Amino acid sequence: MLQLGLSCLLLLLHVCVVFGTELSFELPDNDKQCFYEDLEKDVKFDIDFQVIAGGNYDVDCFVTDPQNNVLYNEKKKQYDSFSHTTTMKGEYKVCFSNEFSTFTHKVVYLDFRHGDEEPLLQSMTRSTAMTQLESSCVAIHEILKVVADSQTWYRLREAHDRTKAEHLLERVTYWSIGETVLLFVIGIGQVMMLKSFFADKKGSVMAAT
Amino acid sequence: VCAAVLLLNFLCSSVSSLYFHIGETEKKCFIEEIPDETMIIGNYRTQLYDKQREEYLPATQGLGMYVEVKDPDDKVILSRQYGSEGRFTFTSHTPGEHQICLHSNSSKFSLFAGGMLRVHLDIQVGEHANNYAEIAAKDKLTELQLRVRQLVEQVDQIQKEQNYQRYREERFRQTSESTNQRVLWWSIVQTLILVAIGIWQMRHLKSFFEAKKLV
Numbered sequence: 566m567l568q569l570g571l572s573c574l575l576l577l578l579h580v581c582v583v584f585g586t587e588l589s590f591e592l593p594d595n596d597k598q599c600f601y602e603d604l605e606k607d608v609k610f611d612i613d614f615q616v617i618a619g620g621n622y623d624v625d626c627f628v629t630d631p632q633n634n635v636l637y638n639e640k641k642k643q644y645d646s647f648s649h650t651t652t653m654k655g656e657y658k659v660c661f662s663n664e665f666s667t668f669t670h671k672v673v674y675l676d677f678r679h680g681d682e683e684p685l686l687q688s689m690t691r692s693t694a695m696t697q698l699e700s701s702c703v704a705i706h707e708i709l710k711v712v713a714d715s716q717t718w719y720r721l722r723e724a725h726d727r728t729k730a731e732h733l734l735e736r737v738t739y740w741s742i743g744e745t746v747l748l749f750v751i752g753i754g755q756v757m758m759l760k761s762f763f764a765d766k767k768g769s770v771m772a773a774t
Numbered sequence: 775v776c777a778a779v780l781l782l783n784f785l786c787s788s789v790s791s792l793y794f795h796i797g798e799t800e801k802k803c804f805i806e807e808i809p810d811e812t813m814i815i816g817n818y819r820t821q822l823y824d825k826q827r828e829e830y831l832p833a834t835q836g837l838g839m840y841v842e843v844k845d846p847d848d849k850v851i852l853s854r855q856y857g858s859e860g861r862f863t864f865t866s867h868t869p870g871e872h873q874i875c876l877h878s879n880s881s882k883f884s885l886f887a888g889g890m891l892r893v894h895l896d897i898q899v900g901e902h903a904n905n906y907a908e909i910a911a912k913d914k915l916t917e918l919q920l921r922v923r924q925l926v927e928q929v930d931q932i933q934k935e936q937n938y939q940r941y942r943e944e945r946f947r948q949t950s951e952s953t954n955q956r957v958l959w960w961s962i963v964q965t966l967i968l969v970a971i972g973i974w975q976m977r978h979l980k981s982f983f984e985a986k987k988l989v
Contacts, residue, residue, distance in 0.1 A: 586792045588897055589805040601793050672805065677792055685906050685920055702921040709928040716935045720807060723939070727946045734953045741960040745967065752971035756978055763986060 585678030587717075589617065592624065592663045593670045599660040602677060606654045610679035612637075614661070615644040615721050618728040620669030625662040631655025641665070674721055791817070791896035798891070801877040808899060809938035810869045812931070815903040816841075818876065820858045821892040830892050832858065838879045839893070846870025855879055863903075869938045901931040 592598050604610060616622045621641075628637040628647060631654070637647045651657070663671050695703070796802050806814060820839060821830040841862050843852035851872075852864045866872060878891055904927055910920045 586896055587899075588895075589807065591803060591805070599794065602791075685924060686910060686917060696918075698918060699921065702918070702925060705925055706921070706928065709925065709932065712932055713928065713935070716932065716939070720935070720939065720942075723942055723946065724807065727942065727949065730946060730949045730953065734949055734956070737953055737956050737960070741956065744960075744964065748964070748967050748971065752975060756975055759979065760982060763982075763988070 585611075585676065587674070587676040589672055589674045591670055591672050592619075592661055594666045594668050595664050596670075597660055597662045597664060598673075599658055600675065600677065602657050602659075602679065604651050604654065604657050604679060606651055608680055609648065609650045610657070610677065612647045612659055612678075613645075613674075613676040614642075615674045615725075616642075617672045617674055617721055617724050619671035620666055622671075622725065624671055624673055625665065627660050627662075629658045629660075631657065676717075791819075791894045793892055793894040795890040796876070796878065796893055798878060798880060801875055802893075803873055803875040804895075804897070805871050805873055806897065806899060807871045808866050808869065809934040810866060812900045812934060813863065813865045813903045814872075814874075814900075815898045816862045816874065817896045817898075818856075818860055819894040820878075821894070823890065823892070834858070837891075840877050840879050842875045844873045844875070846872065869941055900934070901927045 590598065602610075612628065614624075614626060616624050622643050623641040625640045626637070626642060626645070627635055627639070628649070629635055630651070636649055639645060659675070659677065661673050661675075663669075794802070808814065818839060818841075819832075820837065821832055822834070822837065823829075824831045838855050838857050839860060840855050841852065841860065842850060843862070843864055845851050845866065846868055851867075852862060854862070856862065874897070876893065876895075901924075904924075906920055906924060909915070909923065913923075915923060
């Protein structure tokens with residue numbers, strides 16, 4: 566019975582400490598997309614967003630707290646980072662708006678992190694001091710997290726640049742084909758028109774004499 | 775009893791995750807750019823707005839969500855219907871942008887009553903998808919061994935990401951070289967076309983005027 570109670574308690578403890586979500590989504594033109602999160606009081610959360618594809622690679626973003634006070638409001642940003650510690654418990658909202666764009670849809674990457682990282686095993690939450698080996702492991706873990714974050718950053722930047730380069734290739738191809746057609750049309754058209762001028766004149770000359 | 779405790783854990787764990795609203799026939803898609811051989815675990819939970827109690831309550835059993843996952847080559851790798859709460863897992867076999875799409879399977883309009891469905895979604899990628907408690911139990915690892923195991927998994931993920939970066943850079947380089955070549959060839963061809971058309975125009979007009987005895 567005691568064991569059951571203890572394991573229940575441990576499982577419930579596991580609940581209190583949570584992680585984060587990162588995802589990329591497509592934002593159609595003239596659209597707004599909101600994400601919500603229920604947070605406790607005095608919880609630090611970080612929001613990172615980047616526009617990976619579409620138009621001028623910018624988006625409007627605003628963050629509101631449960632009482633609809635605006636915590637962060639930026640227009641036409643390409644990427645940004647926002648940190649805040651909650652002052653009240655409730656539903657926090659992050660919204661992205663593409664309403665200023667008439668026909669380009671955007672792909673936005675969002676990373677919402679809150680709370681502390683959960684411990685690896687329930688039993689690791691004890692408050693006794695860690696051995697040197699454990700401290701080293703924790704230090705390496707933190708550094709590797711930074712490495713992984715930096716890789717994500719570079720991956721997003723690369724995706725952005727690659728999308729631009731692919732757009733450029735497409736535009737160069739279409740423009741080449743278009744200009745070839747235009748050249749032929751103009752070249753032959755000019756000659757036809759010129760011939761038609763002289764044909765008329767000759768007709769009027771014949772009529773006069 | 776074990777099952778009840780696990781269920782409680784599952785329900786409690788899914789309390790806090792990012793959520794969004796989805797319309798009845800709306801399809802929400804998320805893109806995950808991941809390297810090769812990476813596991814993704816997605817958990818979702820749905821809630822329906824109850825007008826009488828004016829709050830969001832867990833959705834009824836009949837309401838399910840259809841989950842569709844496409845790989846970078848637009849091939850469907852997962853296409854399944856889950857209940858009002860579900861958990862989907864897949865492993866990538868090609869590196870690139872995978873698309874995870876969710877839409878509700880409700881055909882009865884009255885179920886939504888004109889409101890929106892609230893979907894809690896949590897997506898864990900790669901090393902974050904590992905359940906260390908399970909690994910510790912299965913391989914009988916001590917705490918220190920588990921910590922080192924986590925470091926090994928993290929480094930593994932970093933290495934996969936680096937391989938993916940190499941692959942992406944190659945694609946980028948190919949695109950740039952393609953563009954360069956096309957611009958080069960187009961300039962040469964355009965010059966030739968211009969010169970050819972100019973010569974043709976002059977010769978054609980000359981013969982035209984000679985025929986009309988104007989030259």
